[in-house]
Amino acid sequence: MVTQHEILRLGHQGDGVAAGPVYAPATLPGETVSGTLSGSQLTEVRIETPSADRVQPPCRHAKSCGGCQLQHASDAFVSAWKQEIVATAIEAQGLAAPIRGIVTSPAQTRRRAVVSARRTKKGAMAGFHARGSDVIIQIPDCQLVDPKLLPGLPVAEALAVVGASRKGELSVTLTVTENGLDVAATGGKPTDGPLEIALAQVAERFDLARLAWDAEVIAKRQPPVQRFGAANVEPPPGAFLQATPEGEAALLASVQEIVGDAARIVDLFAGCGTFSLPLAASAEVLAVEGDAEMIKALDQGWRRAQGLKKITGAVRDLFRRPLVPDELRKFDAAVLDPPRAGAEAQVAALADSRLDLIAYVSCNPVTFARDARVLVSSGYHLTWVQVVDQFRWSSHIELVAAFSRNEA
CATH class of the missing domain: 2.40.50.140 (Nucleic acid-binding proteins)
Structure with missing residues (x-):
């Protein structure tokens, strides 16, 4: 009906x-x-x-592909809607702060995407899932991703042919690096001698920088380098990376404005050094991250770079063992970039500290607002919020917020 x-x-x-x-x-x-x-x-x-x-969706795959939810809406509408979501989340916690506006990444700038690949009777197909479905939609003219990423689609298909089961589906992470595509696949057959040879041949045929299979590096033909400030970093396969260079630059600019001339900074949930390495141009940094391989990559990037101040890497689960106020007292500022769940335990410790400045980077306005209320209740001032949209045409939202013990 x-x-x-x-x-x-x-x-x-x-x-x-x-x-x-x-x-x-x-x-x-x-x-x-x-x-x-x-x-x-x-x-x-x-x-x-x-x-x-x-508006008319800019991508011809918009109706069938589930990769974008908002191509039918004008840019002005999407920008206003995302800012309103942030403002509403903050207001729901009884808080208020100036929203500086939004920085939106251009089309065709996503340097990383996860595609699905499946064997077919005639070979294989790769792309994004249709909306609410496990059907794979091919996306040869995708307007979202960096054009340098699109050659990864036949790579994913070739990997499915040699390494996917008949009924299984590969999840293939494609990342643009300084030296070509970095490819990490999961969900395939267990490796053995013949499969490793076949996978290495795929890496050779498509001139990949690196190919990993269920986190095992099969081939590294060129360093899969990402540039963070003055440092070149080789993230572990499938490691977290900001979605677009423009989005990363916007987040970093806000973080740098917040920490100012702080001489000692703690970077919490530091990843591979997105913020730690650029900040080390003028400050000593303690980089804390739960993934040992990410900290290893950060440390190697720092050691190879020139002109940076000291970065100390620490592997620590900040959900279970947050830095306590006594550990935080030696720092002038903190950068906090947790996953979507937020950082309840670490925020509680920051609230009990006397740290002057906090730059909070969030990908979830709701958990951010919850954590912001704890900080404000302890005497911090929520000075401003910058909204960043590096997931164009999606419902995903990121932000950077400035907290200070001094109202000015």
Whole structure:
């Protein structure tokens, strides 16, 4: 049965929400839409009255591919919506702060993507999943990723041919590096001698910088280098990396503004040194991270670089063993960049410290706001928030927030 609905708002996942609630993909507030209701989901959606913010999707794969949720919305609408989500999350915790605006990465700048690959009767296919489905959609003209990433699609297909089971699916992480593609695949067959030879041949045929199979490096033909400040770093296979160079630069600029001329900085959840290495140009840094391989990569990058101040790497699970106030007292500023769950334990320790400055980098406005309330309750001032959108056309949001013990 076809029903008609008015879209009232967008949900946090980018779907339009009508009274009920009823969720309708690829719709916008103010639109009248019709479709078949299945539970709370509207399917076979038809736009009866379009919004003035509706635009023609720039990518020809937009209707079938599930990689982007918001290509049907104008850039101005998406920017305002993402800023509103951040402001609403902050207000829900009884807080207020100036939102500086939003820095949005250009199209075709995503330097890293995870694609799926599966064997077929005629060979293999690779791409993104269709929305809410395990069907793989091929994306030869994707407008989201860096064009240097697209040659990784036939790589993923070749890997599926030699290493995927008949019913299995490979997850293939493709990353643009200074020296070519870095490829890390999971979900394939266990390695043995013949498979390792076949995988090495794929790396050779496609001129890959590095190929890893279930975290085991099969071939490294060139260093898979990422540039962080003055340092060249070789992250471990599949390691976290900011999605776009422009997004990373925006996050770093805000962090540098917050810490200012601090001489001693602690970088919590430091990864491979996205912030630690550029900050070491003018400050001594303690980089704390739970993954030993990331800290190893950071340390090697620092040792090979010229002109940086001392970076001390520490492997530590900050969820179980946060740095306590006595350990924090030797620093002038902290950088905090936790995963989506936030950093409850570490934030509680920071709240009990006398640290002057905190640059909080977050990919989840809700957990950020929860942690911000703890810091503000302990005497910190939430000075400003910068929203960063490096996941263009998606519902994903990042931000940097400045906290200070001094109101000025």
